[in-house]
Amino acid sequence: MFHPLRVSAIERITDDAVAVTFAVPDELRETFRHLPGQHLNVRYTLDGQEIRRSYSICAPAVEAPADPVLRVGIRMVDGGAFSTYALKELAVGDQVEAMPPMGRFVLRPRPGFFAAIVGGSGITPVLSIAATLLAREPAARFCLIRSDRTAASTMFLDEVADLKDRFPGRFQLVTALSREEQAAGLPSGRLDKERLTGLLPALLSVTDVDGWFLCGPLGLVQGADKALRELDVDRARIHQEIFHVEDGPAPAARIDAPADSTLTATLHGRSGSWPVQGAESLLETVLRSRSDAPYACKGGVCGTCRAFLVSGEVRMDRNFALEPEETDAGFVLACQSHPVTPEVELDFDR
Structure with a gap:
């Protein structure tokens, strides 16, 4: 609502x-x-x-x-x-x-050592995560590795500097600029998989980090994820949020739904059934009758349209929002889902 x-x-x-x-x-x-x-x-x-x-x-x-x-x-x-x-x-x-705040890219304050690799505006949620953690949990430490184009384009410079001043023994900042040299810090260049694989062990004990938070453009997040996996970081300790997908793979080619395919969906305690028309997504099917269906980006990024697949099979064009354990549990993105079986049922209230 x-x-x-x-x-x-x-x-x-x-x-x-x-x-x-x-x-x-x-x-x-x-x-x-x-x-x-x-x-x-x-x-x-x-x-x-x-x-x-x-x-x-x-x-x-x-x-x-x-x-x-x-x-x-x-x-x-x-x-x-x-x-x-x-x-x-x-x-x-x-x-x-x-709408009320939502999302599962979160860190509830607890003791431990946490780190983030962010690019550009990917600093936004991580700033909230780091500031909340350090203020509430005295036994926590945080390492922020951020990549920006230039110093002038770097968001929330003052807020990050404040964290360094307030928590000098518990907050570590590493900055990389891709389009200009800086007087101190890393040489210029993008933080890709190869660079991160060599850089991270020199900065910290990678496997001792209790939680990694990756946020920013698709290329940076995917590169950081591959670097961490190569450095033997457990998948369960890696959390991702994609901000931009312009450089990502194109969505799978859409195909028509099976003949006479029907979607049944539960939303805000009310259920209904509707025919799926042509190549429309299941979200589009619901929106034809229920304008209150949740969505924001329609690009498989924000996760607002997350729904539980009660029955039937669907094909997702792409998914940048759900963790593997969520898809394994039966959740899908309605904006990217198309029916594979004649009958599909979704529950948006789970």
Whole structure:
């Protein structure tokens, strides 16, 4: 369910990025209390067209009775309708609709040693994760390895510097710039699999890290995952969130659904059945009758349309949101799923 939220602050953090803070009404304080690493799905009508986007919350997670802080980072995307609007027109006092915080790329504060490899705007959820962990858990340490194009394009420089000042013995920062040299730190260049495989053991004891958090463009996340697996890191300790898939593989070619294929879906406690038309996704099938079906990106990235496959078989075009244990348990992305069997049943409420 979407709720109206008023913009209370907008801060320009780079030439092409802003941090937007939303005021949370008293009656929605618990509804919008987030876990570190979660994101907001926002909805806005622009020029008569509904736009939905997903943005990670960068503010630390706080517990009651403290008021939740909803601050998201938005970077301009070429051709991006909402990001262009956010940077050029959105103003304090404007109203945007948002769903309650969601997402499973989270770290609940606990003792241990944790690390993250991020690229570009991938710093956004990890900033919340690191800040929350270090503030709440004195027995925790965190290593942040970040990659950006240039120093000027680096988001949340001040916030990360503050973590270094506040937790000098427990927070380690390693910065790589791909398009310019820096006075100190790593030589310029991308953090690809080969570079990370050699770099990581020199920085820390890789297998002693209790949890790895990878976030950013597809190429960086996949390269970091392969490097960690080559360095014998257990898959269960690696958590991923993809922000951009422009450089990823093309979706599988769509094929028509079986003749007379029918989808039955449960959503918000109500069930219905509808015919699947042609090559449409199961999400599109539901949306024809249920406008309240959850979605944001429709690209297999955000995981908003996650649903449990009760019966039947489906084919997913691509999946950048669900962990292997989730797909093994029977969850699918409705926006990427097409029926393989004549009858398919989904449960969005699980």
